[in-house]
Amino acid sequence: MEYADLRVLEIVARHGSMNRAAAELHTVQSNVTARIRALEEQVGTALFERSRRGVVLTAAGQRLLPYAARLAALLREAREAACDDGTPRGTLRVGSLETSAALRLPPLLSAYAQAYPEVGLLVTTGTSGSLVADVLEQRLDGAFVSGPVQHADLIEEAVFREELMLITAPGLRHMDALDGQRELKIIVFRRGCSYRQRLENILAQRGIQTAQPLEFGSLEAILGCVAAGVGVTLLPKPVAMPFWRDGRVAAHELPPEQARVDTVFIRRRATRLTSTLAAFLAIARPAPLKLAAGS
Structure with missing residues (x-):
């Protein structure tokens, strides 16, 4: 064979x-x-x-x-x-969560492209679940996902921290108004979204029963539905702030244990770390860990 x-x-x-x-x-x-x-x-x-x-x-x-x-x-x-002489070149395939791609990646990708013009960058967005699968199957060299992942075949390292907020229609002044509700609609990215289970757990702790989620593939669609009063969602603070300042949504702070989550970069443990990926990680790594947008 x-x-x-x-x-x-x-x-x-x-x-x-x-x-x-x-x-x-x-x-x-x-x-x-x-x-x-x-x-x-x-x-x-x-x-x-x-x-x-x-x-x-x-x-x-x-x-x-x-x-x-x-x-x-x-x-x-x-x-x-065989071709890796220490100079980053070739193609780098990176995955990212939708919110990380919108807020965190542009300056990182710009800095990398300027430093290493011989590298072609291919960026794919998806949910944490789909991106983990893509890295394991070697369709991606690495990906930014919501942590922790804790998979034996993956190396993960925290690159930035997110502060999550509950996002609702603008007329909802306080989260207490949701308590005890039945069939509350949650609006999330498609199945495999790391925030889906987290949002359901937060609401369940308040005695709120959720209906079948609405799934979308873009931030604009999710925030548009929330603004229209269709349901609620969970997003990093910097994502929601422009919509909150414009009065289109209300943003509700959560306790630190519910709000804080790390975004990690994952790569396959058994795959050789190339000069191209090593250079990308050197730019992506924070020093020290700090609050930033992403998910």
Whole structure:
């Protein structure tokens, strides 16, 4: 079994079609079909179920597929190691929470781009859950997520601290007005958002029952719904302050044990620390730890 065989497996699985996979590989369909059949003979079991509408992975194919991504990442790491002479260059793939990307990352990315112009920066936003998965599967070199993560395969270090606030419609003067409510709507980022469970716990401690959350992919949508009185959310103070100063929302302070949370940078423990990533971490690390925006 060779990496080239697993790459064909991944492309066929992604397209669900031998013909479309052949187009991506710049070959004919018969060659792709032959490679897959040869691979199936090597492993001793069928890897795809065939039908008129295309192909789908069997259970065995699904178990084999992740090795294609792992080998691709290992080969990429080997090439980078061979070329790494201590000067940051190449591509750096970084993940970030939506709020961190809006408030914390711009000056950091600007400083890094100016210091290391030979590095191409690719930034992906997502929830803590999705970003952790992306780092573990080596789709990202590292990511800013809400901590602590405490995963055996990851190295994490705190880079800045957030102060969270409960954000409500502007007419709500005090959090006590929410106490005892039933079916209160919470407005959060999609599933995997680190603040979702934290917000539910804060409200539960006040005897507030929540309804099915509303999920959005942008800060503007979340704050717009809160301003309209649809529900409440939990966000870092600097995110909410412009909306609070304009009178569009009300921002309520929380006890320190509920308000403070660290944003950490995570990377894979087993992956070599490249000069490119080391230089990025040197700029991102605070000295000393201080309050800043993010999540």
